[in-house]
Amino acid sequence: MKDGPNIARIAALLGESARADALTALMTDRALTATELAAIAGVTKQTMSAHLSKLLQASLIAVDQQGRHRYFRLADEDVAGLLESLMGVAFRTGSLRLLSSPREPALRKARVCYDHLAGELGVLAYESLVRHNLLAMSQQGLRLSPAGEEWFRRAGIDTETAHRERRSFCRACMDWSERRYHLAGSLGAALLSRVHELGWARKEKASRVIRFTSVGDREFRRLIASA
Amino acid sequence: MKDGPNIARIAALLGESARADALTALMTDRALTATELAAIAGVTKQTMSAHLSKLLQASLIAVDQQGRHRYFRLADEDVAGLLESLMGVAFRTGSLRLLSSPREPALRKARVCYDHLAGELGVLAYESLVRHNLLAMSQQGLRLSPAGEEWFRRAGIDTETAHRERRSFCRACMDWSERRYHLAGSLGAALLSRVHELGWARKEKASRVIRFTSVGDREFRRLIASA
DNA sequence: TTCATTGTTCGACGTTAGACGAACCATTAC
DNA sequence: GTAATGGTTCGTCTAACGTCGAACAATGAA
Numbered sequence: 164m165k166d167g168p169n170i171a172r173i174a175a176l177l178g179e180s181a182r183a184d185a186l187t188a189l190m191t192d193r194a195l196t197a198t199e200l201a202a203i204a205g206v207t208k209q210t211m212s213a214h215l216s217k218l219l220q221a222s223l224i225a226v227d228q229q230g231r232h233r234y235f236r237l238a239d240e241d242v243a244g245l246l247e248s249l250m251g252v253a254f255r256t257g258s259l260r261l262l263s264s265p266r267e268p269a270l271r272k273a274r275v276c277y278d279h280l281a282g283e284l285g286v287l288a289y290e291s292l293v294r295h296n297l298l299a300m301s302q303q304g305l306r307l308s309p310a311g312e313e314w315f316r317r318a319g320i321d322t323e324t325a326h327r328e329r330r331s332f333c334r335a336c337m338d339w340s341e342r343r344y345h346l347a348g349s350l351g352a353a354l355l356s357r358v359h360e361l362g363w364a365r366k367e368k369a370s371r372v373i374r375f376t377s378v379g380d381r382e383f384r385r386l387i388a389s390a
Numbered sequence: 391m392k393d394g395p396n397i398a399r400i401a402a403l404l405g406e407s408a409r410a411d412a413l414t415a416l417m418t419d420r421a422l423t424a425t426e427l428a429a430i431a432g433v434t435k436q437t438m439s440a441h442l443s444k445l446l447q448a449s450l451i452a453v454d455q456q457g458r459h460r461y462f463r464l465a466d467e468d469v470a471g472l473l474e475s476l477m478g479v480a481f482r483t484g485s486l487r488l489l490s491s492p493r494e495p496a497l498r499k500a501r502v503c504y505d506h507l508a509g510e511l512g513v514l515a516y517e518s519l520v521r522h523n524l525l526a527m528s529q530q531g532l533r534l535s536p537a538g539e540e541w542f543r544r545a546g547i548d549t550e551t552a553h554r555e556r557r558s559f560c561r562a563c564m565d566w567s568e569r570r571y572h573l574a575g576s577l578g579a580a581l582l583s584r585v586h587e588l589g590w591a592r593k594e595k596a597s598r599v600i601r602f603t604s605v606g607d608r609e610f611r612r613l614i615a616s617a
Numbered sequence: 618t619t620c621a622t623t624g625t626t627c628g629a630c631g632t633t634a635g636a637c638g639a640a641c642c643a644t645t646a647c
Numbered sequence: 648g649t650a651a652t653g654g655t656t657c658g659t660c661t662a663a664c665g666t667c668g669a670a671c672a673a674t675g676a677a
Contacts, residue, residue: 170410170477171405171406171407172405173480174401174410174476175405175406177398178399178401178402178403178404179398179402179665180398181666182398183401196623197623197625198624206667207666208623209667209668210665211624212625213625213626213665213666214665222482222483223479230673230675231622231674231675232674233624238483239482241478242479244475245475248468248471248476250397251468251472252400252468252472253396253399255449255468256400256449256465423653423654424653424654424655425653425654434636435653435654435655436636436637436638436654436655436656437636437637438654439654457644457645458643458652458654459644459653460653460654
């Protein structure tokens with residue numbers, strides 16, 4: 164049975180903690196530079212550079228050059244799917260790593276995932292919307308109910324514009340720190356951008372952390388409780 | 391971001407050729423002994439024994455003791471899914487090993503993937519349905535057209551029951567041996583079960599191979615050509 | 618221009634882990 | 648009983664690979 168896809172080669176690339184850390188980070192952040200990835204994985208940039216070139220050669224990641232920066236991202240959805248599958252098995256078999264890093268708590272509380280809100284607050288919002296039937300799972304995926312449209316309107320979010328965007332309107336995105344869902348899609352992006360607009364929070368530079376002000380935290384929780 | 395499922399640990403276990411060979415063999419044959427696996431992977435039995443105990447400890451495989459024999463098998467469907475996913479990516483990125491083994495052809499022609507038909511015949515069916523607009527990709531994923539409903543009805547498959555199942559009705563699943571799609575979801579499962587019902591094929595014991603009779607092969611091809 | 622920053626290449630070092638021989642235990646066959 | 652087979656454990660060897668320091672190229676900012 165020495166035939167078929169060479170899974171060992173691909174798996175070996177994922178089976179090294181620095182590379183796995185980098186890929187996991189790329190699941191959340193769409194594009195990161197080599198130095199950022201090096202910091203995340205806790206290795207020097209030379210080391211990360213070597214890892215990235217291996218991942219590139221195997222077409223697991225792709226790169227966009229912008230001036231002196233090179234933004235790395237996952238090659239395609241299949242790779243993301245593979246990582247999800249891997250996380251699923253790792254989770255089921257109880258293979259967790261419970262090491263926390265100093266920045267963890269903030270990251271855990273609220274962070275940006277692509278362009279929407281993830282972490283505790285993101286999950287809280289999503290679950291509140293679902294509990295009050297403003298969002299509902301249908302056969303076609305997640306749907307916003309008429310009452311939900313109204314709630315977003317009252318929150319000052321124009322769902323019409325979000326509807327017109329070409330990408331998916333609203334979908335549930337698995338939150339790795341919480342292992343529950345949060346709101347993604349253009350609707351999720353609109354919600355986060357409204358939060359910024361109201362001055363409730365701002366994104367930390369060169370990080371995925373979203374730092375809520377104390378007022379912002381209170382107001383955001385009040386808003387989602389009003390669902 | 392050193393938190394969450396430890397994917398590197400699992401991936402590292404799959405990223406070694408002897409272990410990968412063993413797991414791949416277990417995808418096809420449900421239960422094999424340590425010595426058989428050692429022969430397949432081309433290592434001594436002590437070596438395979440060490441590998442198997444690592445895989446056992448990580449709950450990627452399970453074992454059934456029978457006298458002095460120990461029959462190893464994949465732990466669950468998630469592990470099989472992970473391996474398929476891995477094969478898919480390995481194929482897409484052109485990571486192949488081109489040594490053939492005698493039993494491959496049957497597996498390539500028709501096999502069970504979860505509960506639906508994969509391999510040449512699975513891909514053939516899927517592509518024929520798509521070509522005749524019985525299946526169509528929509529924004530929401532794969533959809534069965536009214537003409538498609540009719541075709542399945544004529545084939546003796548009750549799409550209503552399949553619709554009512556909680557899981558997804560029809561979706562495209564990447565076929566690792568063909569590198570193209572085949573039909574999955576409750577509709578795919580219904581098609582395969584109809585094939586068994588008509589006596590066109592039967593699943594080989596302790597393997598993923600689906601063995602078509604010569605009549606069954608002809609009739610199945612005729613059926614999908616009638617789309 | 619000068620300087621800081623991003624990212625790569627090269628070489629050397631050290632750890633890891635896979636490989637096998639040999640010895641061992643357990644089960645079944647004769 | 649003895650012999651044969653399936654499987655594991657132990658110790659040792661070796662090759663592979665991740666790691667970093669240092670040096671270098673390219674880009675952009677002051």
